[in-house]
Structures are given as C-alpha cells and as structure tokens.
Amino acid sequence: MSTKSKEKVQMDPAYIIKLTVTLFVTCVVVAAALGGVNAITEETIDRINWNKTVEAMKKVIPEAADFSDPLELSDTMTAAAASMGGTLDSVYEAQDANGEGIDCYALKVVTSGSQGKIEMMVGVDAEGTVTGVSIVKNSETSGIGSKVMTNMPTAAGIGVLSQFEGKSAADGTLTVGANVDAISGATVSTRGVTNGVNAALAVAGVLG
C-alpha cells in the first residue's frame, strides 16, 4: 500500500497523449478488421438465420409453402403476449404456393425457462387452434430441461410439445398440471413453453 501511494503520477502531457494515441490507433485497426470480417460473413449469417426461421415455421405450419416478411407488431399484440408472461418477437403470415396469405400465423415468442430465455415458434391456424410448437433457441439444462426442448413424451405418452397441437383459446389459459402434462423433473421448462403457447394464442386472438 505505502509504495503505491508514493508512486509518482506521471502528468507529462506528451506521455498522456502518447497513451491516448496508441490506444486509439489500436482500436481503429481492430475495428477496421472487424468491419472486414463482418462484411464477409453478414450475408451468410443472415441467410442461415432466415433459413432457420423458415424451417422452424414450416415445422409448426406444415401446409405453408412460404412465409411473408415479418408483420408490423401493434401495441395490442405485444400487450396481449405480455399479459400471458411471454414476449412477442415477430409474427409471419403463412402463404400458399402462389404467395397468397392463408390466414395461418407463425408467432415467434420468447419466454423464461429454468436456465434462461426460450425462443419458440408457435403456429396458429385461422380457427385460432395451435398447429404446432417448436423451439428455436434455448439454454435449458442438458439432459433435463432439454427433454422438453426435444419433444420427449410425457407420462401420458404424447410428446410434450405435440400435446399443444389442437389446443385453442377455447381451452382457457393452459396450465401445467391442469390441462398440460409436464416432463417429470422439468416442470419449470414445461411451464415456460406453456406460457409461450398462451402468449401466442393471446396474440392470435388479437389478429382475429
């Protein structure tokens, strides 16, 4: 301690300028290099992400041939998702082979799992019935919560994600233990997914 407080602070302006300039130049060089790498990879990454999104959407709405660009989110839609404990990320309308909208929507919602956020895609058809649920991104515990993410069967014998197919707003709010079966040991993860489906149904209700 005593040696430290005695150390003379160097206030020589030339030295301080040298420090600043060195650091600044380094940052500029690194930033330029990053810009270069970004330029090379940006397009590929965007394409991969869009392909992944389309793949996830096709899983939940099998009859769709293509999908619209993301719809504009209204305040009522985000509020509807929030009231069910989910965050609405984006909404896409399914299209048939001619590019006509078929009134089915793929909703990407984000909810909380046991280890962090779960990003999931929920397909809802014109009648407001869930056509499918798939997980886009999660960080659930490998071997436990991940069982929910990979649609392992529950005690009832149906895949934990598949059990949501056919549910609609008419079933009321979905609740683990009441009308949703959890994977044993992964209740929190199942609950997270259930909240996501509830949020998607609420948004679909707003969409009409």
Added chain:
Amino acid sequence: MNFGKQLKEGLITQNPVLVQVLGMCSTMAITTSIMNGLGMGVSVLIILTASNVVISAIRKIVPDKIRIAMFIVVIAGFVTCVDLLFQAFVPAIAESLGVFIPLIVVNCIILGRAESFSYKNGVGASFVDGICQGLGYTAVLLVMCFIRELLGAGTLAGFRIIPEQFPVGILTLPVGGFLVLGCLIAAMQWALSKSKEGK
C-alpha cells in the same frame, strides 16, 4: 525455443485449468458434451495463439500503463472474428456454444498468457505457447466432457452408450461440473507431488 518443454508445461506441469486454475467458468459450463468441448477447445486454441502472436509482436510499442487495455482490445477483436466466422461457416457449433464464444474475451487463460508470457517473449515462442496452452485447455475439456457426457447423459458425441434409465443426471448440472473438476484437480496435484517426490 523449446517445443517439448513448452508442450509438457501446457499439458501437465503448467496446465491452464488443472494447475493455473484459470478459465473455470467456461470449463464448468460447456463440458456437457464432447462436441461442445472440442468446439470450445479449438476456438480458445485459435484465439489464444492469434492473440499471443499479435501481442508479442506489438509488445515493444505498447506502453506499460495501458497494456491490459490493449490486450483486451486485441483479444476482443479476435473473439468477435471467430464468433462471426463460426456463425457463418459452422453454425452447428456456434449454436451449441452460444454465448460462450463471445465470453472467451473474458476467459482469463488468454489474458493470463498475454500478461505472463507473450508480453515478455518473442513471436515464435508465443505462438508455440498459444498452441501448447490451448492443447492443455482442450485436453482437460475433453476429459471433463467424456466423464460428464458418458456418466451424466449416457452418450458419447450424441451416440447412446448407456441405456437411458441409468445415467447420473446430476453430473450434467453445474454441481456435477464442480465435482468432476475438483476430482481432476486433486488427481493432478497428487500426480505432480508424486513425481516431485520421485526426483
């Protein structure tokens, strides 16, 4: 430059994880499957080697007072490059490692080697050091992954070895990480002290 000696240091006597006890967070978090361990090990190896070389090359012009800031800028640059390249060209690994790739920036193995080795040694030696320390890190990750994936999930690289009802699920949790790592460090220290007595 003595490759054999540096390799022995990286793998055994100065192993970054088991002896220097650096980079614990990533070691604990990602060692739940062999593929994760391999991906993480290789990315750290690449970043460590690259940043070691650059830091060693610029060590004479880096003012002492701001060296840590300079190191971090260089390391963060390489990490971001690797992150972007992984996302673009090996999306499967990028997805399974997720946030742990960007977090390599704060992996103390890399800053530790920058400060204790490449800032004081030539480019060639730093290059070798990066590879050896990276191999040491990767080796420990693979051992941890092997134990945790085989006994915790009953699989190896995704293939089922032990039927589903037997594995000890707790090994894939953070608790299991601490247990396995603790045992490995103890075994390593025991072996090192044994070989010292032998001399």
